[in-house]
Amino acid sequence: MPASLKKQFKTEFAVEMTCQSCVDDITTVLQAFPDINHFEVDLSDQRVTIEGTALPSKISRALKDSGRTVIVRGQGVADETQGHSGAAVCIFDIYGEDPTQQMPKGKSGLARFVQIDQDTCLIDLTVEGLEPGKHGVHIHECGDVSRGWLSTGDHFNPTGVDHGDECTGHLGDLGNLTVDNNGWGDLVVESERIKVWDIIGRSMVITKHEDDLGRGLQQQSKWDGNSGPGILCGIIARSAGAFENMKKICACNGNTLWEEARLVQDNRVSN
Known part of the structure; x- marks a missing residue:
């Protein structure tokens, strides 16, 4: 911004x-x-x-x-x-290409979108259990996950431009998520291009490889940044805004999704 x-x-x-x-x-x-x-x-x-x-x-x-x-x-x-102009959430609950495949233990992800006003959307994404390194993050045009990420369509690209970074590429291009050696990673982005009302009902995909942001020499770079197959995906749904719903994962202890995920990760590392 x-x-x-x-x-x-x-x-x-x-x-x-x-x-x-x-x-x-x-x-x-x-x-x-x-x-x-x-x-x-x-x-x-x-x-x-x-x-x-x-x-x-x-x-x-x-x-x-x-x-x-x-x-x-x-x-x-x-x-x-003033309130906000809309909010959405994407829980990554599909692993790879098979929507019937159970998510491997220790792998999870959540993205939240809050439309601060007509111009700015705040996005934060957190994942756990992925391979260390960079992974591409994209919003896809379809909310069909019947075949996992394979049925989510192309990157959301209403302006018909080549693939690129979060400022100049497809509207659905969000760059890369960096995962540390413990499998934990997050991404925080302010976007003037994405509007919550345009992406509800679409899908979000995290890819196996790093996105080259359209700078590669192969034609594939202009299509998807050579980021490879999807490894996590989910449908973007309307949600309560920030501070309105902490999205508790456990009704027993009241931990939020990522507080619980961090506890799981800490226990796994200590063991």
């Missing part, structure tokens, strides 16, 4: 913290952003809430660079009386 376009974001992050020293470190990171109007760091809840024109993707990266686990828990408008 151009620096000249100043929108007031409100973003809530779950940030790994253990002591007051962590709070001090995070405070120092956030104070370096002149375009953050207000922030709160809650040690007991391991929660950081930020308001201002600073891009959530940049804040997320800065917090991660401090060596902590960071998960976007909610996104919305700073002025809650």
Whole structure:
């Protein structure tokens, strides 16, 4: 998003913290952003809430660079009386090409979309259990997952351009998701091209390989970035907005989907 376009974001992050020293470190990171109007760091809840024109993707990266686990828990408008213009969610529940194939244990994914206003859509995507490295992320034109990702159609491309990055390529091109050595990865994007009302009912696919963003020499690069077959996919559905529904995975302990996923991952690593 151009620096000249100043929108007031409100973003809530779950940030790994253990002591007051962590709070001090995070405070120092956030104070370096002149375009953050207000922030709160809650040690007991391991929660950081930020308001201002600073891009959530940049804040997320800065917090991660401090060596902590960071998960976007909610996104919305700073002025809650304005509401938002729509929200959607995609739960990745199809693995590979066979929709009847059970998702392998430890693999999961969730994408959330919040239309802040008519111009800006905030997108955050989190996955667990994938191979380390970069994986392409795309919105496909169809919501048909009867044959897994194979029946989702082409990348969503209403303007008829070649494949590329999230700024110049297909409308459904979202670049790459980077997965760390523990199989955990996320992506935060602000988009002026994607509108929630245009993508509800379509599908989202994460690919096996890195997307070359249309810069490869082969013709395939102009089609799908040589990103290979899909490994996770799901249908984009209308949802409650950020802070309205934390999408609990377990009614017993009240953990959100990604709090639960992190616990699963930590247990697997420790064992």
